[in-house]
Amino acid sequence: MMEPFVRHTGRLAALPRANVDTDQIIPKQFLKRVERTGFGPALFHDWRFRPDGSPNPDFELNHPAARGATLLVAGENFGCGSSREHAVWALREYGFRAILAHSFADIFFANCCQNGVVPVRLLPQEIAELFRRHQAAGGEYQLTVDLEEQRVHDGLGFRTTFSMEPYRREMLLHGLDEIGRTLRFEDRIGAYEKNRDARCGMREAS
């Protein structure tokens, strides 16, 4: 079962880059596992580590102030490219509970919602303001994401709202199993299938 998300206060890490693709979030050499776990250590691998395996001190998440961060703010179109859910598993296992950006790629957004990671869409000027406040605080910056109230605030004057589709919000708030939810409508699926067979379906092979 997915861990519910009602509200969360934590340290914010900043990744001021646009179009961060899922190949960067979890490079392909780590996709061969058959489990949902074990991806956190490889998060942002090629950015986090130099070719010799040592940490790259220039990478944002390696800054001392980013240690223990549970929230991430990033540039637009975050999570573009490959559909690999491993990217979200890696972010979650590393410790992130929510990602804030102006926009997310569609598949990545859906994958976040399946894993208790809240994708928070804010206006470009709000994202810019978070980057500014994060920098002004030398990276020592805390933020609250409140999914129940659909608000983001820092207790220091930054306060805004965001929207989340009610279906996704319910799932995240209660950590619901989507398959279980869908199977409540199993009779309707069966009825659709009966009807589909009757009109020879869109495919006749079955």
Place this chain on the structure above:
Amino acid sequence: MTARTLFDKVWDAHVVHRLPEGPALLYVDLHLVHEVTSPQAFEGLRQAGRRVRQPALTVATVDHNVPTGDRTAPIADPIAARQLEALAANARDFGLELFDLQSPQQGIVHVIGPELGLTQPGMVIVCGDSHTATHGAFGALALGIGTSEVEHVLATQCLVWSKPGTMEARVSRALAPGVTAKDLILALIGRIGTAGATGHVIEYTGEAIGALSMEERMTVCNMSIEAGARAGMIAPDETTVAYLAGRPRAPRGAAWDRAVARWRDLHTDPGATYDKRIELDASEVAPQVTWGTSPGMVTPVTGRVPSPADFTTDAEQRAVTRALEYMGLAPGTPLEGLPIDRVFLGSCTNARIEDLRAAARTVRGRRVATGVRAMVVPGSQQVKAQAEREGLDRVFSEAGFEWRNAGCSMCLGMNPDVLQSGERCASTSNRNFEGRQGRGGRTHLMSPPMAAAAAVAGHIVDVRKWAGELAVR
């Protein structure tokens, strides 16, 4: 009745139930499964004691991490082997058809679906792979999904999806000789950006689209995801019907006639509207080459590498600076003449038989330049066999290309086919992300004839300047 788009018609026909909180339960006609994004889904089913609801609508193959060399040798990478074994066990346990490494029908999932006739107009098709958009070339609604959604579809045969917006990409006039469908879609992505169609399904329309073969249409729809769209669609027509006729899994006899009759209605009605529109003049499209680390960082081959100063926002300037540093390129460098080390002809974007024919025409009687390593990885074992029947393998081999077995290969470098750091590659694949083809590798996306010409010249060339017999279309 109100006028509907092609997308609306396919959507409406698949709504099982509208959930009170917004999204719809959408019925899935074909679920394609591969080794990398499915093991966790099957494990989830096991843990919950669930079965696959419709094994007959589920088809599995191996493509992402398979070696493309000798198939009789054991797989050298034990972790990759474990993933292949897991899929074989899952297919066996859950009763699914599997095209494994020994199968003559094995290949990239988005190549084998169409070539087997599994992909048909009006279907909803999903796969745990973002390039599932490829199948939209047949007028199917086809989209990539995550592993949790794979598990959901396995268990329920439905996908939960909130109705996306629609976007029309109307492409007028005709492509010039030497310009391909790949150039068309790269030019479109360059125009609207990699998030230009986020939240939307693209329908490609216009005379230039109607003139494309099925294989070219697949190339266009394939890269919809690089424009941000989860799906791209093209209305079926005579070209579609002719392609599917006689395919092993296409309907036959009276069922075929009924299917074709149904497909005839799969077009956007006059008067139907889209949420967004974009127009492109195909005759103005030149061969395209990417210069950066995102498919939207693209320019005509006649162009130059831009300067960060050419861009307006801070974020863009930072991104371009970073991309140029990664790519080892200085602003103002002409793309033509840029030396390359490697050439990759392959991927679900450009490894179908027509792609290999076009590339072979370019290299016939020529040699790969000294110092360049070039490989051809057919999209499927059937494409490979067809190419061998036509003698294309000899054309490539005699020119100095490596002739491989089918798989995703160096498009994502999960198997041993990878770039070394600093190597520059002319590639027919779909993503030029940092490290995509190997850490530190530098990818330039282009069409098959452009990549083939680059292999021969040893640098990027404008294929239109080559002799007339090289004309692609």
